[in-house]
Each structure stands twice: as structure tokens, then as C-alpha cells.
Amino acid sequence: MQAQVFRGIMIPFLGTAFGSACVLFMKNKLDSLLQSALTGFAAGVMVAASIWSLLIPAMERSQSMGKWAFVPAVSGFWLGILFLLLLDRSVPHLHMNSSKAEGPQSSLQKTTMLVLAVTLHNLPEGMAVGVVYAGWLSGDAGITAMGALALSLGIAIQNFPEGAIISMPLRAEGVSKGKAFFYGALSGAVEPAGAALTILAAGLVVPFLPYLLSFAAGAMVYVVVEELIPEMSEGKHSNVGTVLFAAGFSVMMALDVALG
Numbered sequence: 001m002q003a004q005v006f007r008g009i010m011i012p013f014l015g016t017a018f019g020s021a022c023v024l025f026m027k028n029k030l031d032s033l034l035q036s037a038l039t040g041f042a043a044g045v046m047v048a049a050s051i052w053s054l055l056i057p058a059m060e061r062s063q064s065m066g067k068w069a070f071v072p073a074v075s076g077f078w079l080g081i082l083f084l085l086l087l088d089r090s091v092p093h094l095h096m097n098s099s100k101a102e103g104p105q106s107s108l109q110k111t112t113m114l115v116l117a118v119t120l121h122n123l124p125e126g127m128a129v130g131v132v133y134a135g136w137l138s139g140d141a142g143i144t145a146m147g148a149l150a151l152s153l154g155i156a157i158q159n160f161p162e163g164a165i166i167s168m169p170l171r172a173e174g175v176s177k178g179k180a181f182f183y184g185a186l187s188g189a190v191e192p193a194g195a196a197l198t199i200l201a202a203g204l205v206v207p208f209l210p211y212l213l214s215f216a217a218g219a220m221v222y223v224v225v226e227e228l229i230p231e232m233s234e235g236k237h238s239n240v241g242t243v244l245f246a247a248g249f250s251v252m253m254a255l256d257v258a259l260g
Contacts, residue, residue, distance in 0.1 A: 004145060005133050008152045009195035012129060015156030016122070016188025019163020023171050023180045026164075033240055036232050038161030040241030043228040044248025045158035046125075046220045052256040053151040054128060054217035057135075057143065058210040072210035079211070080124065080218025087120055088226070118166045118187040121227060124219030125155050126191030130198025131205060131212045138206040150259035154252040159188060 055073050062069040092104055092113055132151050135143040167184030171177060198205060205212055232241035 005137065005199065008133055008148055009126075009129055009192045009199070011149075011152040012125060012155040012159050012191045012195075013185075013188045015159030016163040016191070017185040019160035019165075020167040020181050020184025020188075022164040023167035023184065024177055026168065032234070032236070033238060035165060036234070036238060036241040037244045038165055039228050039232040040244035041248035042158035042161050042165075043224045043232060044245040044250070045154050045252040046224050046228070046248075047245075048249040048252035048256070049128070049151055049154050050217035050220045052253055053132065053147070053154070054213045054220075057132075057147075058213040058217070061210045061213070073214040073217075076211035076214030077218035077221075080215040080220075081222050083215070084120070084124065084219045084222040084226075087123075091116060091120060115166065115170075115183045115187050117227075118162065118184075119190050121223035122159075122162075122188055122190050123194055124216050124223065125159075126194030127198055128213075128216035128220065129155060129191065130195035131209065131216055133195065134199050134202040134205045135209050135213075137199065137202055138209075146259040147256070150255045153259075154255050155191075157251065158248060159191075163188065 055077070058073040058076065059069050062072045065071065090104070129148075129152055132143055132148045136145055136148045163184050166187055167180045170180040170183055175183070232245065
């Protein structure tokens, strides 16, 4: 069981690392249309994961509350939104294709702030995986091993394009291929770390599982709306991002139903 959990929490990180490795074999810059497609796909996976793997299980876990079963899901969802909003205001970071940093003023290098931006939105993904595996380990949360694996695989799939989206622009900024790969992979390291810490605190986590599942969903949706969708729509108008959003949503929905 321990090996199963370890594999589960490492899968999303491997998705980021493999995506970051694209910088070792591809040109220095991602085509803008391809970047929109990859970002749209990642956004679709995250939204579907938030619904099927997090919000719906949160409400199912609260069925004993009757018509008020939505309260933990709504409360946790808003806590996740506000938590990411706080991080967004507290940590200096720089989004892709942006010349102005967000958060408090800082003397950090541009490459560091680019990595921090991706790390910020990887945090809720790691928490989501940790919460789901903590629920499965508890044995009474209605979460199956395959359901937890579905979430890990879904996040790994959307992490692959994210890894490329962080490492390729770093290379375009003049960073060496090796360092660009390292920084891209490093941005995903927060996921297994966050998941492991959540699992270690399983005794505290499980009683509040509906709130924590929806908390992770809120944080992920914040990232999609605040960052991924704007990036997906940048540049010359194209429907490719929207179409790939729908594809990512479909893939994650199918994974969750087939494996859950």
C-alpha cells in the first residue's frame, strides 16, 4: 500500500519533469498556437478534476447533511479561492508573456519569478492528490485506489504541457537547456511534497475531508480562471485553446469515471 501511495503522489511530478524535458529536444521557443493548445488542454483537465474528483466526492461525503450537503463543498471551495488569492498577493511571481511581476515588489530574477508562478499553481494540485490518497488510506471515505490514481494520472497529463510551457520560455530567455529543464522540473516538486505532508497529517485531514476536497477544487479553479484561460486566449484569435480545453475536460472526465 505504501508503494502504491508513493507511486500515486510521484506521477504528477513525473508529468512535469517529462514535459520540462521537451526543452532538451525542441526549438528554443514554443509556437504560440501550440502554447494555446497545451494551456487549454491543461485548463480542461483541471476543471474536470475539480468537479469529478473533488467537488462531487465532497458532496457525496456530506450526504448525511441532507439538503445542506452542499455547505462543505461551497465553504471549502471559497476557502481555496481565497487562499490562492492570498498567495497571489503575497508571493512575487511573473506569468508567462507578461512584463510586469505580481505580488510584492522584489529584486528576484525574472526566471525565478517565472518558476514561482508555476509553483504557486502546482501547490493545490499536490494538495488535491494528498487529500484523495489520505481519504483512501482512511478506508471509510468512499474513495477507491483507482479513483485516487485517476486524479494523479489526470494531473500528470495536464502537467506535461505545463512542464514544456515553463522550460521552453526559460530557454528563450537565454537560460541553458539543462537549467531550463531543472527549473521546469523543480516547479513540480511542490506537488509530491505537498501531497506527502497532507498524507502524514491524515488523522487531521480525514474528519474535514469534504472541506479539504473542495478547498483543493477552489484553488485549482482559481488558477484556471486567473492564469490558464488568459494565457490560452493570448495572441492572434484562434479556437484551438477552446477545443483543447474541451478535449482535456473529456479526457479527465473519462479517466475519473472509468477508473473511479
